[in-house]
Amino acid sequence: MSEVARRISACTPHQVAKRASVLTQFRDSVRELFAIAVLHLSNPINRYSPAFPVSNLRPCPTHRTPRPSPRLGSPFPCPPPPLGATLGRGGFGKVKVGSYRGTKVAVKVLRGRRAVSTCAREALALPLPPCPYLLSLLAVVTPAPPCHRFARVQWGAEQGGRDQLLPLSTVASLFRLPLDDFSGPDDEGESEGEGEGGPGWGLVVSEMCSPLTLLSLINDVSLPLPITTKLRFLHELASGVSFLHSHGLVHLDVKPANALLTHQGRLKLGDFGCCKDMHGDEEDPVVGTVVYQAPEVLRGDGRGCASDVFSLGITTWHLLTRTCPYPHLHPHVVIYQVVRLGLRPPDHHPPISPPTYLDALLFNLAVRCWAEFPEARPTAVSLCRTLAIMRLAGPSKFPRSRDELETNLHSELKEHYF
Incomplete structure:
Protein backbone atom coordinates (compact mmCIF):
# COMPACT_ATOMS: atom_id res chain seq x y z
CA MET A 1 0.00 0.00 0.00
CA SER A 2 1.40 3.40 -0.96
CA GLU A 3 1.95 6.20 1.53
CA VAL A 4 -0.94 8.21 0.05
CA ALA A 5 -3.29 5.21 0.35
CA ARG A 6 -2.28 4.70 3.99
CA ARG A 7 -2.97 8.35 4.77
CA ILE A 8 -6.36 8.20 3.09
CA SER A 9 -7.35 5.00 4.93
CA ALA A 10 -6.43 6.65 8.27
CA CYS A 11 -8.79 9.59 7.63
CA THR A 12 -12.36 9.72 8.82
CA PRO A 13 -15.13 10.13 6.21
CA HIS A 14 -15.58 13.74 7.31
CA GLN A 15 -11.86 14.49 6.79
CA VAL A 16 -11.89 12.82 3.38
CA ALA A 17 -14.93 14.87 2.30
CA LYS A 18 -13.39 18.10 3.59
CA ARG A 19 -10.09 17.54 1.82
CA ALA A 20 -11.83 16.45 -1.36
CA SER A 21 -13.68 19.78 -1.26
CA VAL A 22 -10.32 21.59 -1.02
CA LEU A 23 -9.03 19.66 -4.04
CA THR A 24 -12.14 20.60 -5.99
CA GLN A 25 -11.68 24.29 -5.19
CA PHE A 26 -8.06 24.17 -6.35
CA ARG A 27 -9.06 22.37 -9.54
CA ASP A 28 -11.72 24.99 -10.32
CA SER A 29 -9.23 27.79 -9.65
CA VAL A 30 -6.71 26.24 -12.02
CA ARG A 31 -9.34 25.91 -14.75
CA GLU A 32 -10.33 29.55 -14.30
CA LEU A 33 -6.70 30.69 -14.35
CA PHE A 34 -5.93 28.67 -17.47
CA ALA A 35 -9.04 29.93 -19.26
CA ILE A 36 -8.19 33.56 -18.46
CA ALA A 37 -4.63 33.09 -19.70
CA VAL A 38 -5.73 31.55 -22.99
CA LEU A 39 -8.36 34.26 -23.48
CA HIS A 40 -5.92 37.13 -22.96
CA LEU A 41 -3.03 35.59 -24.81
CA SER A 42 -5.13 34.84 -27.87
CA ASN A 43 -6.71 38.30 -28.07
CA PRO A 44 -4.10 40.73 -29.49
CA ILE A 45 -6.54 43.64 -29.62
CA ASN A 46 -7.07 43.59 -25.86
CA ARG A 47 -5.54 46.83 -24.67
CA TYR A 48 -4.14 45.52 -21.42
CA SER A 49 -3.15 42.00 -22.48
CA PRO A 50 0.59 41.38 -22.79
CA ALA A 51 1.64 41.41 -26.43
CA PHE A 52 2.96 37.84 -26.37
CA PRO A 53 1.84 35.84 -29.42
CA VAL A 54 0.88 32.35 -28.32
CA SER A 55 3.16 30.87 -30.98
CA ASN A 56 6.15 32.58 -29.36
CA LEU A 57 5.47 31.17 -25.92
CA ARG A 58 7.48 28.21 -24.76
CA PRO A 59 6.93 25.87 -21.81
CA CYS A 60 9.00 26.69 -18.75
CA PRO A 61 12.30 24.79 -18.61
CA THR A 62 12.51 21.68 -16.49
CA HIS A 63 12.78 22.64 -12.85
CA ARG A 64 16.14 22.12 -11.21
CA THR A 65 17.09 23.12 -7.70
CA PRO A 66 19.09 26.32 -8.24
CA ARG A 67 22.46 26.83 -6.63
CA PRO A 68 22.08 29.41 -3.82
CA SER A 69 22.94 32.90 -5.04
CA PRO A 70 25.57 34.75 -2.98
CA ARG A 71 22.99 37.53 -2.57
CA LEU A 72 19.85 35.43 -2.19
CA GLY A 73 21.14 32.35 -0.42
CA SER A 74 20.94 31.44 3.23
CA PRO A 75 22.55 32.56 5.43
CA PHE A 76 23.12 36.07 4.09
CA PRO A 77 26.85 36.45 3.42
CA CYS A 78 27.17 40.21 4.04
CA PRO A 79 29.06 41.10 7.23
CA PRO A 80 26.79 42.52 9.94
CA PRO A 81 26.93 46.32 10.12
CA PRO A 82 28.48 47.79 13.29
CA LEU A 83 26.43 49.42 16.02
CA GLY A 84 25.50 52.98 15.08
CA ALA A 85 26.10 52.47 11.35
CA MET A 208 17.06 43.81 11.53
CA CYS A 209 16.97 42.72 7.88
CA SER A 210 19.68 42.70 5.24
CA PRO A 211 20.66 45.95 3.50
CA LEU A 212 18.89 44.83 0.30
CA THR A 213 15.34 45.47 -0.84
CA LEU A 214 13.35 44.14 -3.77
CA LEU A 215 14.12 47.40 -5.59
CA SER A 216 17.88 46.92 -5.22
CA LEU A 217 17.55 43.37 -6.58
CA ILE A 218 15.54 44.64 -9.55
CA ASN A 219 18.08 47.35 -10.32
CA ASP A 220 21.06 44.98 -10.09
CA VAL A 221 21.25 43.85 -13.71
CA SER A 222 24.13 41.48 -12.90
CA LEU A 223 21.82 39.44 -10.66
CA PRO A 224 19.65 36.94 -12.57
CA LEU A 225 16.09 36.63 -11.27
CA PRO A 226 14.45 33.42 -12.54
CA ILE A 227 10.71 33.46 -13.02
CA THR A 228 10.34 31.05 -10.08
CA THR A 229 12.14 33.53 -7.80
CA LYS A 230 9.94 36.37 -9.02
CA LEU A 231 6.87 34.24 -8.39
CA ARG A 232 8.01 33.49 -4.84
CA PHE A 233 8.73 37.17 -4.16
CA LEU A 234 5.27 38.20 -5.37
CA HIS A 235 3.60 35.49 -3.28
CA GLU A 236 5.45 36.63 -0.15
CA LEU A 237 4.59 40.26 -0.81
CA ALA A 238 0.92 39.49 -1.47
CA SER A 239 0.80 37.34 1.68
CA GLY A 240 2.03 40.28 3.76
CA VAL A 241 -0.63 42.56 2.27
CA SER A 242 -3.31 39.93 2.84
CA PHE A 243 -2.25 39.56 6.48
CA LEU A 244 -2.54 43.32 6.99
CA HIS A 245 -6.00 43.39 5.44
CA SER A 246 -7.18 40.51 7.63
CA HIS A 247 -6.31 42.64 10.68
CA GLY A 248 -8.13 45.74 9.47
CA LEU A 249 -5.15 47.71 8.14
CA VAL A 250 -4.32 49.10 4.70
CA HIS A 251 -0.64 49.66 3.84
CA LEU A 252 -1.05 52.34 1.11
CA ASP A 253 2.64 52.33 0.14
CA VAL A 254 3.29 48.90 -1.38
CA LYS A 255 6.34 49.13 -3.64
CA PRO A 256 9.64 47.28 -4.21
CA ALA A 257 11.58 49.68 -1.99
CA ASN A 258 9.42 48.68 1.00
CA ALA A 259 9.92 44.93 0.46
CA LEU A 260 12.93 44.10 2.64
CA LEU A 261 15.13 41.07 2.06
CA THR A 262 15.90 38.97 5.14
CA HIS A 263 19.18 37.17 5.75
CA GLN A 264 17.41 33.97 4.67
CA GLY A 265 16.55 35.47 1.26
CA ARG A 266 12.84 36.02 1.99
CA LEU A 267 10.82 39.20 1.54
CA LYS A 268 9.08 41.11 4.31
CA LEU A 269 6.82 44.09 3.78
CA GLY A 270 7.84 47.06 5.92
CA ASP A 271 7.48 50.84 6.31
CA PHE A 272 4.02 51.40 7.76
CA GLY A 273 4.29 55.20 7.65
CA CYS A 274 1.27 55.49 5.33
CA CYS A 275 -0.75 52.78 7.08
CA LYS A 276 -4.45 53.37 7.76
CA ASP A 277 -7.14 51.69 9.82
CA MET A 278 -9.79 50.68 7.30
CA HIS A 279 -12.50 51.02 9.96
CA GLY A 280 -11.40 54.49 11.10
CA ASP A 281 -12.83 57.81 9.95
CA GLU A 282 -9.50 59.61 9.87
CA GLU A 283 -8.60 61.05 6.49
CA ASP A 284 -4.98 62.03 5.93
CA PRO A 285 -3.64 63.65 2.76
CA VAL A 286 -0.45 61.53 2.96
CA VAL A 287 0.19 59.72 -0.32
CA GLY A 288 2.93 57.17 -0.91
CA THR A 289 5.09 56.97 -4.02
CA VAL A 290 2.92 58.32 -6.84
CA VAL A 291 3.77 55.82 -9.59
CA TYR A 292 2.42 52.90 -7.50
CA GLN A 293 -0.76 54.61 -6.27
CA ALA A 294 -4.30 53.77 -7.35
CA PRO A 295 -6.39 56.47 -9.09
CA GLU A 296 -8.84 56.70 -6.18
CA VAL A 297 -5.93 57.45 -3.83
CA LEU A 298 -4.59 60.15 -6.13
CA ARG A 299 -8.10 61.65 -6.38
CA GLY A 300 -8.54 61.55 -2.62
CA ASP A 301 -11.83 59.64 -2.96
CA GLY A 302 -11.00 56.90 -0.49
CA ARG A 303 -8.45 54.28 0.35
CA GLY A 304 -9.22 50.64 0.87
CA CYS A 305 -7.83 47.17 0.37
CA ALA A 306 -8.23 47.47 -3.41
CA SER A 307 -5.72 50.35 -3.40
CA ASP A 308 -3.01 47.99 -2.09
CA VAL A 309 -3.94 45.44 -4.77
CA PHE A 310 -3.44 48.14 -7.43
CA SER A 311 0.04 48.84 -6.02
CA LEU A 312 0.79 45.09 -6.12
CA GLY A 313 -0.09 45.09 -9.82
CA ILE A 314 2.33 47.92 -10.60
CA THR A 315 4.98 46.21 -8.45
CA THR A 316 4.44 42.97 -10.39
CA TRP A 317 5.02 44.79 -13.68
CA HIS A 318 8.14 46.47 -12.25
CA LEU A 319 9.56 43.12 -11.14
CA LEU A 320 8.80 41.31 -14.40
CA THR A 321 10.21 44.01 -16.69
CA ARG A 322 12.85 45.35 -14.28
CA THR A 323 11.88 48.79 -15.53
CA CYS A 324 10.64 51.68 -13.40
CA PRO A 325 6.98 52.58 -14.15
CA TYR A 326 6.47 55.80 -16.12
CA PRO A 327 10.12 56.81 -16.50
CA HIS A 328 10.88 60.42 -17.45
CA LEU A 329 7.42 61.60 -16.36
CA HIS A 330 7.02 64.23 -13.64
CA PRO A 331 4.89 63.01 -10.70
CA HIS A 332 2.27 65.67 -11.44
CA VAL A 333 1.99 64.40 -15.02
CA VAL A 334 1.65 60.84 -13.72
CA ILE A 335 -1.16 61.88 -11.37
CA TYR A 336 -3.08 63.61 -14.15
CA GLN A 337 -2.68 60.82 -16.69
CA VAL A 338 -3.46 57.98 -14.26
CA VAL A 339 -6.57 59.72 -12.92
CA ARG A 340 -7.95 61.37 -16.07
CA LEU A 341 -6.53 59.35 -18.97
CA GLY A 342 -6.29 55.87 -17.43
CA LEU A 343 -2.51 55.66 -17.85
CA ARG A 344 -1.01 52.26 -17.05
CA PRO A 345 2.39 50.68 -17.72
CA PRO A 346 2.89 49.71 -21.36
CA ASP A 347 1.30 46.50 -22.58
CA HIS A 348 4.58 44.91 -23.51
CA HIS A 349 8.20 45.37 -22.57
CA PRO A 350 10.79 43.18 -24.35
CA PRO A 351 12.13 40.77 -21.72
CA ILE A 352 15.75 39.69 -21.60
CA SER A 353 14.83 36.06 -22.30
CA PRO A 354 11.92 34.56 -24.26
CA PRO A 355 8.68 34.80 -22.26
CA THR A 356 7.27 31.71 -20.60
CA TYR A 357 3.71 30.84 -19.69
CA LEU A 358 4.38 31.98 -16.14
CA ASP A 359 5.53 35.37 -17.47
CA ALA A 360 2.28 35.74 -19.40
CA LEU A 361 0.12 34.69 -16.46
CA LEU A 362 1.86 37.10 -14.09
CA PHE A 363 1.42 39.92 -16.60
CA ASN A 364 -2.25 39.03 -16.75
CA LEU A 365 -2.49 39.15 -12.95
CA ALA A 366 -0.89 42.61 -12.98
CA VAL A 367 -3.50 43.79 -15.50
CA ARG A 368 -6.33 42.51 -13.32
CA CYS A 369 -4.83 44.24 -10.26
CA TRP A 370 -4.62 47.69 -11.85
CA ALA A 371 -8.21 47.76 -13.11
CA GLU A 372 -9.77 51.23 -13.05
CA PHE A 373 -12.58 50.41 -10.62
CA PRO A 374 -11.67 48.97 -7.19
CA GLU A 375 -14.49 46.41 -7.29
CA ALA A 376 -13.05 44.93 -10.50
CA ARG A 377 -9.73 44.08 -8.85
CA PRO A 378 -9.09 40.75 -7.12
CA THR A 379 -8.73 40.66 -3.36
CA ALA A 380 -5.37 40.09 -1.75
CA VAL A 381 -6.61 36.70 -0.52
CA SER A 382 -7.58 35.52 -4.01
CA LEU A 383 -4.30 36.89 -5.35
CA CYS A 384 -2.38 34.82 -2.79
CA ARG A 385 -4.40 31.75 -3.73
CA THR A 386 -3.66 32.20 -7.42
CA LEU A 387 0.06 32.72 -6.79
CA ALA A 388 0.13 29.70 -4.46
CA ILE A 389 -1.42 27.54 -7.18
CA MET A 390 1.18 28.72 -9.66
CA ARG A 391 3.98 27.93 -7.21
CA LEU A 392 2.49 24.56 -6.29
CA ALA A 393 2.10 23.55 -9.92
CA GLY A 394 5.82 24.06 -10.50
CA PRO A 395 7.57 25.39 -13.61
CA SER A 396 8.00 21.94 -15.13
CA LYS A 397 4.26 21.30 -15.19
CA PHE A 398 2.70 24.74 -15.71
CA PRO A 399 1.05 24.80 -18.11
CA ARG A 400 1.58 22.45 -21.06
CA SER A 401 -2.07 21.44 -21.36
CA ARG A 402 -5.05 21.82 -19.09
CA ASP A 403 -5.51 18.06 -18.64
CA GLU A 404 -1.87 17.49 -17.83
CA LEU A 405 -1.86 20.46 -15.44
CA GLU A 406 -4.93 19.21 -13.56
CA THR A 407 -3.55 15.66 -13.32
CA ASN A 408 -0.18 16.76 -11.92
CA LEU A 409 -1.68 19.32 -9.59
CA HIS A 410 -4.27 16.85 -8.28
CA SER A 411 -1.58 14.28 -7.44
CA GLU A 412 0.58 16.87 -5.67
CA LEU A 413 -2.39 18.17 -3.66
CA LYS A 414 -3.26 14.61 -2.58
CA GLU A 415 0.30 14.17 -1.32
CA HIS A 416 0.12 17.56 0.45
CA TYR A 417 -3.31 17.28 2.08
CA PHE A 418 -3.52 13.56 2.76
Missing part, protein backbone atom coordinates in the same frame (compact mmCIF):
# COMPACT_ATOMS: atom_id res chain seq x y z
CA THR A 86 23.71 54.18 8.95
CA LEU A 87 21.76 51.72 6.79
CA GLY A 88 19.98 54.29 4.62
CA ARG A 89 18.84 57.88 4.29
CA GLY A 90 15.81 59.62 2.86
CA GLY A 91 13.59 62.66 3.12
CA PHE A 92 12.14 61.24 6.35
CA GLY A 93 15.52 60.96 8.10
CA LYS A 94 17.77 57.92 8.34
CA VAL A 95 17.85 54.27 9.39
CA LYS A 96 20.67 53.19 11.68
CA VAL A 97 21.76 50.16 13.67
CA GLY A 98 20.78 49.99 17.34
CA SER A 99 20.66 47.25 19.93
CA TYR A 100 17.99 45.89 22.26
CA ARG A 101 18.85 43.29 24.89
CA GLY A 102 21.96 42.26 23.01
CA THR A 103 20.23 41.89 19.62
CA LYS A 104 20.86 44.34 16.82
CA VAL A 105 17.78 46.22 15.61
CA ALA A 106 17.02 48.75 12.89
CA VAL A 107 16.06 52.21 14.17
CA LYS A 108 14.33 54.63 11.81
CA VAL A 109 15.10 58.18 13.01
CA LEU A 110 12.35 60.54 11.80
CA ARG A 111 12.69 64.32 11.82
CA GLY A 112 10.49 67.11 10.55
CA ARG A 113 6.95 68.36 10.84
CA ARG A 114 5.33 65.00 10.10
CA ALA A 115 7.55 62.85 12.31
CA VAL A 116 5.03 62.35 15.13
CA SER A 117 2.06 61.77 12.80
CA THR A 118 4.12 59.24 10.80
CA CYS A 119 5.02 57.43 14.03
CA ALA A 120 1.32 57.34 14.94
CA ARG A 121 0.58 55.49 11.70
CA GLU A 122 3.56 53.17 12.21
CA ALA A 123 2.18 52.37 15.67
CA LEU A 124 -0.95 50.89 14.08
CA ALA A 125 1.15 47.83 13.21
CA LEU A 126 2.47 47.34 16.76
CA PRO A 127 -0.42 45.10 18.00
CA LEU A 128 -0.10 42.73 15.03
CA PRO A 129 0.88 39.14 15.84
CA PRO A 130 4.12 37.82 14.30
CA CYS A 131 3.91 37.21 10.56
CA PRO A 132 6.72 35.79 8.38
CA TYR A 133 5.81 38.25 5.60
CA LEU A 134 5.72 41.47 7.64
CA LEU A 135 8.51 43.40 9.33
CA SER A 136 8.21 43.01 13.11
CA LEU A 137 8.06 46.30 15.02
CA LEU A 138 9.54 46.35 18.53
CA ALA A 139 8.65 49.88 19.60
CA VAL A 140 7.67 53.38 18.50
CA VAL A 141 9.19 56.32 20.42
CA THR A 142 7.74 59.84 20.29
CA PRO A 143 8.28 63.01 22.40
CA ALA A 144 6.15 63.44 25.50
CA PRO A 145 5.26 67.16 25.76
CA PRO A 146 5.28 69.48 27.58
CA CYS A 147 8.44 68.07 29.21
CA HIS A 148 10.88 67.33 26.41
CA ARG A 149 13.17 65.31 28.69
CA PHE A 150 10.78 62.36 28.51
CA ALA A 151 9.62 60.13 25.67
CA ARG A 152 6.59 57.95 25.14
CA VAL A 153 7.53 54.36 24.26
CA GLN A 154 4.84 52.18 22.69
CA TRP A 155 5.90 48.53 22.68
CA GLY A 156 4.94 45.88 20.16
CA ALA A 157 2.86 42.78 20.82
CA GLU A 158 5.88 40.55 21.40
CA GLN A 159 7.11 42.98 24.11
CA GLY A 160 3.79 42.99 25.91
CA GLY A 161 2.11 45.92 24.14
CA ARG A 162 2.88 48.33 27.00
CA ASP A 163 2.85 52.13 26.85
CA GLN A 164 5.57 53.73 28.97
CA LEU A 165 6.83 57.22 29.79
CA LEU A 166 10.62 57.09 30.14
CA PRO A 167 13.45 59.65 30.39
CA LEU A 168 15.31 60.25 27.15
CA SER A 169 18.56 59.03 28.71
CA THR A 170 16.90 55.71 29.61
CA VAL A 171 15.53 55.25 26.09
CA ALA A 172 18.93 56.12 24.59
CA SER A 173 20.70 53.50 26.70
CA LEU A 174 17.91 50.97 26.08
CA PHE A 175 18.48 51.04 22.30
CA ARG A 176 22.17 52.10 22.40
CA LEU A 177 21.52 55.40 20.63
CA PRO A 178 23.10 58.86 21.04
CA LEU A 179 20.98 61.61 22.58
CA ASP A 180 21.34 63.60 19.33
CA ASP A 181 18.71 61.30 17.78
CA PHE A 182 16.13 62.55 20.29
CA SER A 183 15.85 66.07 18.93
CA GLY A 184 13.98 67.83 16.17
CA PRO A 185 15.40 69.73 13.18
CA ASP A 186 17.58 72.72 13.77
CA ASP A 187 15.32 74.91 11.68
CA GLU A 188 12.47 76.06 13.96
CA GLY A 189 10.24 76.73 11.00
CA GLU A 190 10.43 73.05 10.11
CA SER A 191 8.88 72.05 13.40
CA GLU A 192 6.00 74.49 13.31
CA GLY A 193 2.65 72.84 13.33
CA GLU A 194 3.94 69.60 14.81
CA GLY A 195 1.13 68.12 16.86
CA GLU A 196 0.88 69.01 20.56
CA GLY A 197 3.64 71.59 20.31
CA GLY A 198 6.41 69.02 20.55
CA PRO A 199 9.64 68.89 18.58
CA GLY A 200 9.56 67.10 15.25
CA TRP A 201 11.24 63.77 15.90
CA GLY A 202 10.33 60.13 16.36
CA LEU A 203 11.90 56.66 16.37
CA VAL A 204 10.62 53.37 14.94
CA VAL A 205 12.48 50.29 16.20
CA SER A 206 12.13 47.10 14.17
CA GLU A 207 13.84 43.80 13.52
